[in-house]
Amino acid sequence: AQSVTQLGSHVSVSEGALVLLRCNYSSSVPPYLFWYVQYPNQGLQLLLKYTSAATLVKGINGFEAEFKKSETSFHLTKPSAHMSDAAEYFCAVSGGFKTIFGAGTRLFVKA
Amino acid sequence: KAGVTQTPRYLIKTRGQQVTLSCSPISGHRSVSWYQQTPGQGLQFLFEYFSETQRNKGNFPGRFSGRQFSNSRSEMNVSTLELGDSALYLCASSLREETTPLHFGNGTRLTVT
Numbered sequence: 462a463q464s465v466t467q468l469g470s471h472v473s474v475s476e477g478a479l480v481l482l483r484c485n486y487s488s489s490v491p492p493y494l495f496w497y498v499q500y501p502n503q504g505l506q507l508l509l510k511y512t513s514a515a516t517l518v519k520g521i522n523g524f525e526a527e528f529k530k531s532e533t534s535f536h537l538t539k540p541s542a543h544m545s546d547a548a549e550y551f552c553a554v555s556g557g558f559k560t561i562f563g564a565g566t567r568l569f570v571k572a
Numbered sequence: 573k574a575g576v577t578q579t580p581r582y583l584i585k586t587r588g589q590q591v592t593l594s595c596s597p598i599s600g601h602r603s604v605s606w607y608q609q610t611p612g613q614g615l616q617f618l619f620e621y622f623s624e625t626q627r628n629k630g631n632f633p634g635r636f637s638g639r640q641f642s643n644s645r646s647e648m649n650v651s652t653l654e655l656g657d658s659a660l661y662l663c664a665s666s667l668r669e670e671t672t673p674l675h676f677g678n679g680t681r682l683t684v685t
Binding site: 493495497502503504505506507510512551555557558559560561562563564565 | 576605607614615617620622627628630662664671673674675676677678679
């Protein structure tokens, strides 16, 4: 069975600081991994996806994630946080005609 | 290209009633998935349809059902509503599951009183 674990339900950073959101996955087959972002009162939007082409994946809004098979991790990073990055972020793994989401990490950005 | 459209946006129902939610996927997308989002349980997978066939379903009681039409539009139905069914119900479409990302609608906020 596939599963996703996001470490930290809340992360707070200062504007301009590094953003690091952690995600570990469990999958019996090569995983298809995604990061999504959700703003208040909206659905989820795709940030980036990993589909085995490259271990470092670049997404929208300056976000990127690195796939590490040995650590079963797919952490999301952004070098410099902006106030507009404040939102909830979800890591997800896809397979077997369903996508499973982690519990989400709410990112707070302080001025 | 128009995004995923969910109607209605908000809904208030009474315990014991039933409700039908609608989802129109992005044109050309044949896979539609439904999720229930609550503060306590997060995003829970309900079911996935592809070309009118349910290919997978989550761990929800039989009160939750869905269907997909030949034009890929989908509906989900919840019968005998309970207070715990209050949630944001999200629909997502994709070209196909697994390798392609999901495109989400803005959801239907269901409140059961």
